[in-house]
Amino acid sequence: MxxxxxxxxxxxxxxxxxxxxxxxxxxxxxxxxxxxxxxxxxxxxxxxxxxxxxxxxxxxxxxxxxxxxxxxxxxxxxxxxxxxxxxxxxxxxxxxxxxxxxxxxxxxxxxxxxxxxPRQLSVPDGVTAHVVRTYEDGVALHLALAGEQKRVVVIGAGFIGAEIASSARSFGHEVTVVEAQSTPLATILGEQLGALCASLHEKGGATLRSGTSVDGIAAAGDGGAILTLDNGQTLHADVLVVGIGVxxxxxxxxxxxxxxxxxxxxxxxxxxxxxxxxxxxxxxxxxxxxxxxxxxxxxxxxxxxxxxxxxxxxxxxGRSAAKPIQLLPYFWSDQYGVKLQMLGRPAATDHVHVVEDDDEGRLLALYERDGAVSAAFAISKPRQLMQLRAALLDGVTLADARRLLGS
Ligand SMILES: Cc1cc2nc3c(=O)[nH]c(=O)nc-3n(C[C@H](O)[C@H](O)[C@H](O)COP(=O)(O)OP(=O)(O)OC[C@H]3O[C@@H](n4cnc5c(N)ncnc54)[C@H](O)[C@@H]3O)c2cc1C
Missing domain, CATH: 3.50.50.60 (FAD/NAD(P)-binding domain)
Structure with a gap:
């Protein structure tokens, strides 16, 4: 049946x-x-x-x-x-x-x-730790960021944390991003491109404290928070945002x-x-x-x-006749005026080949596994990246991908 x-x-x-x-x-x-x-x-x-x-x-x-x-x-x-x-x-x-x-x-x-x-951090009474997932979170974050000069601390330098830091910078706030990994995003992008993305914070005027985590959070008394890092440093946050996964x-x-x-x-x-x-x-x-x-x-x-x-x-x-899905994962992230995009899903052991880059910070990189392209990553090169979409879905060698790009 x-x-x-x-x-x-x-x-x-x-x-x-x-x-x-x-x-x-x-x-x-x-x-x-x-x-x-x-x-x-x-x-x-x-x-x-x-x-x-x-x-x-x-x-x-x-x-x-x-x-x-x-x-x-x-x-x-x-x-x-x-x-x-x-x-x-x-x-x-x-x-x-x-x-x-x-x-x-x-x-x-x-x-x-x-x-x-979102994964939450426990904070003392009197401290608001913003997370961003829901309609209400979005409204609350905007209200918290709007206004005059504030000290904003973002815990977690993943894509969402980085976007929030970038949004906070667009108000001119003093922004610090705290990240436990020594290279943010390295688990997704690898060390080389993770480091490149991390440098966007500095270029955008935010301070990145990587390789350190938050040991304690205390109420500052004015609705803000005082954070103690594991290296003994303290940070004052008028607005505290947490982006540490889901x-x-x-x-x-x-x-x-x-x-x-x-x-x-x-x-x-x-x-x-x-x-x-x-x-x-x-x-x-x-x-x-x-x-x-x-x-x-x-x-x-x-x-x-x-x-x-x-x-x-x-x-x-029906389950018995259903075909396995044919998927090419894709994501984008907008931060500090640039668009980051990834097609495919690289493994930690894949080799990174930067095939195009320029003085403006635009870049296209291919991840290679045994001669085949496992993923492609772009900074502000959407057209070139999308040119590779069909080839990546079907499977393409590094040499053919380069030919397609004319590089
Ligand atoms: C701030 C933010 C920025 C993002 N930016 C990007 C981006 O730039 N690029 C990108 O590729 N992706 C981005 N994403 C990820 C993308 O939004 C998610 O992949 C997408 O929303 C997943 O959709 P979903 O329907 O699977 O789950 P969700 O959107 O999480 O929806 C699940 C729904 O189910 C409801 N629900 C949960 N439990 C129950 C229950 N027991 N009964 C009834 N309802 C329930 C939830 O309340 C929710 O409404 C972003 C996500 C966030 C939060």
Whole structure:
């Protein structure tokens, strides 16, 4: 018997953000005419998170501009939208979800799209440690940054921390970034390009304290904080922001029988169970590239969006017929007036070849593994990077990639 989702069946999507919405969109694009119910614990319709640390933080965009689902689009997609409702339990065999209001919903298939939340630092009473994930966080960060000269301390020099530091600098604030790793982003970009990105802080007028961590945080008495670093130095923060990674929202799946392992374990077609798929930041998915299969969560906007389309295809095909996803991870980050972009996913042992760079700081680099290009990284060279997209997806040698670029 086929395990394909009937075109007039029902789908229940938990998590009303990018990946959940893209799954609904994907189903409709593929001709699904059944019932789609999208449930989220936030009170806002789905909205976009990348602008929160960029355009919203600096006040260039009003927060409302981040909304992804207006009433017209909701009507076009024929979505039953339940907001402010938190899922507390899943029974995969019956595809039934229980909610915090005591109610339950069942469908033919369930989509887990519950994303992640920021890791927090514990701070004493009287200190606000901003994190940036939600609509409310975005508004609060902007209000905290707006205004006259402030001392801003950002803990964590990952992409989001770096973007917030850059946004704070655009107000002219005194900005210090504290990072435990000696080279920020080295685990993602490698030492050479991690160091290059770290130098953007200095060029942008922020101070980077890397290779050091925060030992203690005390209230300064005026709403600010005094931080003690492990090297004995102290920092005063009028505004304190924490960007030290995320935790997948999987607690509601405890007892479901699904495999949870820093995310929801799914197969190569995003199935966690015959009736359940997981998408976006919460999904620890299997994928194969350059002959290597890995299982990982990837926290990129484009991956979450692509997952939605792949999940829709997989659900309609059924688990037994669903094809493994063909994915080329992509992310971007905007900071200090430059655009950083990565296509693919390098490993720590890959060789870095800088194929183009100039006096303006623009750069294009290729990561090579056994003669093949595993990833490409660009600083403010979007056209050249995107030229490589199709070739990277299919697999390309270093020599052919160079030829394509004319370098
Ligand atoms: C500040 C910021 C900047 C970013 N910038 C970039 C960028 O420049 N480039 C890039 O590639 N990526 C960026 N990202 C990452 C990108 O936004 C994420 O990859 C994307 O939002 C993932 O979408 P998602 O739908 O999987 O999860 P999420 O967006 O996390 O959504 C999950 C939703 O599920 C809800 N939920 C959780 N638990 C439950 C429950 N039990 N019941 C019901 N609902 C629940 C959550 O409240 C949330 O609304 C950024 C992220 C942030 C936070």
């Amino acid at each position: 086929s395990d394909a989702l009937a075109p007039d069946g029902s789908v229940l999507i938990i998590g009303a953000s990018l990946s959940g919405l893209r799954t609904a969109q994907g189903l409709r694009d593929l001709g699904f005419v059944g019932t789609i119910t999208l449930v989220g614990d936030e009170v806002h319709p789905p909205y976009d998170r990348p602008p929160l640390s960029k355009q919203v933080a600096i006040g260039k965009w009003d927060i409302e501009r981040t909304i992804l689902l207006d009433p017209q689009r909701q009507e076009d997609l024929e979505l039953n939208l339940h907001l402010g409702r938190r899922a507390t339990h899943l029974d995969p065999d019956s595809a039934t979800v229980t909610f915090d209001d005591g109610g339950t919903l069942s469908a033919d298939r369930v989509v887990i799209a519950t994303g992640t939340r 935790i997948p929202n999987t607690e509601w799946l405890v007892g479901s029988g699904l495999s949870i392992n820093n995310g929801v374990d799914v197969d190569g077609a995003l199935f966690a169970h015959d009736r359940v798929v997981a998408v976006g930041d919460v999904a620890r998915f299997q994928w194969t590239r350059l002959g290597m299969t890995s299982a990982e969560r990837i926290e990129h906007w484009q991956v979450a969006a692509d997952h939605g389309r792949f999940a829709a295809e997989g659900l309609l095909a």
